[in-house]
Amino acid sequence: xxxxxxxxxxxxxxxxxxxxxxxxxxxxxxxxxxxxxxxxxxxxxxxxxxxxxxxxxxxxxxxxxxxxxxxxxxxxxxxxxxxxxxxxxxxxxxxxxxxxxxxxxxxxxxxxxxxxxxxxxxxxxxxxxxxxxxxxxxxxxxxxxxxxxxxxxxxxxxxxxxxxxxxxxxxxxxxxxxxxxxxxxxxxxxxxxxxxxxxxxxxxxxxxxxxxxxxxxxxxxxxxxxxxxxxxxxxxxxxxxxxxxxxxxxxxxxx
Numbered sequence: 001x002x003x004x005x006x007x008x009x010x011x012x013x014x015x016x017x018x019x020x021x022x023x024x025x026x027x028x029x030x031x032x033x034x035x036x037x038x039x040x041x042x043x044x045x046x047x048x049x050x051x052x053x054x055x056x057x058x059x060x061x062x063x064x065x066x067x068x069x070x071x072x073x074x075x076x077x078x079x080x081x082x083x084x085x086x087x088x089x090x091x092x093x094x095x096x097x098x099x100x101x102x103x104x105x106x107x108x109x110x111x112x113x114x115x116x117x118x119x120x121x122x123x124x125x126x127x128x129x130x131x132x133x134x135x136x137x138x139x140x141x142x143x144x145x146x147x148x149x150x151x152x153x154x155x156x157x158x159x160x161x162x163x164x165x166x167x168x169x170x171x172x173x174x175x176x177x178x179x180x181x182x183x184x185x186x187x188x189x190x191x192x193x194x195x196x197x198x199x200x201x202x203x204x205x206x207x208x209x210x211x212x213x214x215x216x217x218x219x220x221x222x223x224x225x226x227x228x229x230x231x232x233x234x235x236x237x238x239x240x241x242x243x244x245x246x247x248x249x250x251x252x253x254x255x
Contacts (some may be wrong), residue, residue, distance in 0.1 A: 001185055011065035012085075013186055015075065017229065018058030019086035022076055024107065025051035026243050043143065047104075050136040077247035081237045082230040089172035089248065091227075091236040098151055098158070102165035104144035108177050109205050111137045113198045119212055122168070122190035137206070145209055151207045152213025163215055170218040175225045177202075 001009070008243070028048035035041030059072035089107065094100045115137055119128035151162040177199040186192030207217050226232065 001189065006186075006189060007065055009186055010191055011062050013183060013192055014043070014058050014062045014065065016085045016232055018055045018062060018075060019084050019105075020090055021051045021058060022055035022243075023054060023084070023086040023239065025049075026093055026239055027090065027092075028062065028100070028104075028146075029215055032102065033042060036097055038048050042224050044100075047140055047143070048207045050133075054129065054133050054136075057132075061125050061129075067206040073247065081232055084232065084236060084240070085185060085228050085230060086232075087172075088224060088227040088233060089169060089175065091233060091239060092169070092172065093235055095168075096161060098161035099165040099168065101151060102109075102142065102162060102169055104139040104207065105148050106169060106173050106176075106206065108137060108141035108144045109202055109209075110198065112141050113201055114193050117198070118192040121192070126191065135182040148209055148215075149213045152210070159214065162213070164216055166210065169222075169224040171224050174220070174223045178225065178228065180228065214243070 006233055012127045012132060016190065017252050028044055028051065031044040031048075033041065055076070056072050058077040063070045063072060078118070091102060092099075092103070112134070113128045115134040119127055119134065121127045148162065150160040153159070177195050179194065179196045183192045183195070187194045
């Protein structure tokens with residue numbers, strides 16, 4: 001791989017990470033004024049802001065690598081659905097509080113493992129992003145872990161809602177561990193994280209938490225993929241319409 005090819009591949013990889021962050025950030029932000037109580041309402045917005053800050057760092061770096069004069073806003077607001085490469089689990093509707101917490105548990109456990117490995121990246125910028133994000137993710141995981149226990153081992157209704165959420169989301173978790181040709185090249189170059197190698201640890205940690213919460217770990221009977229190649233659920237189009245509206249309605253306007 002030439003230096004130019006490596007730079008291009010890194011830009012695509014960083015964009016994927018930015019897409020994951022901004023889409024999940026928007027989904028979590030939808031709880032603003034809708035949280036179960038005020039403190040949790042504020043906590044969710046802080047988590048959303050953490051992911052938004054992460055997205056900004058990734059998109060800014062992607063624009064730098066591309067070198068065509070685009071900015072973080074161009075990546076966030078001026079790409080269409082098929083150009084987004086986020087994991088499908090991040091774009092799914094929030095449904096209810098149990099679904100949000102189950103998704104956060106799955107993503108937070110993954111991010112804790114992923115960012116620990118990203119700290120070792122030969123790309124100094126990616127390592128620096130990980131150094132900041134890993135601290136936030138520990139807090140995120142503590143929250144999602146506690147809520148999983150509280151809901152799973154709570155009332156009959158909260159237990160059933162949490163079990164439904166786990167069952168409905170499980171098939172989307174496999175995509176987090178897929179490694180394609182692009183990522184394999186960057187893994188060999190010491191830049192990207194080998195996500196596939198993280199699944200045994202992720203499964204062990206998630207299984208322990210779900211068991212503690214009196215929840216059943218689903219069987220791997222179905223799998224949904226496509227986000228990394230631009231094939232999304234119908235939910236992403238609706239999300240982008242809302243997220244991008246103001247920027248597209250007033251092109252070129254800055255604060």
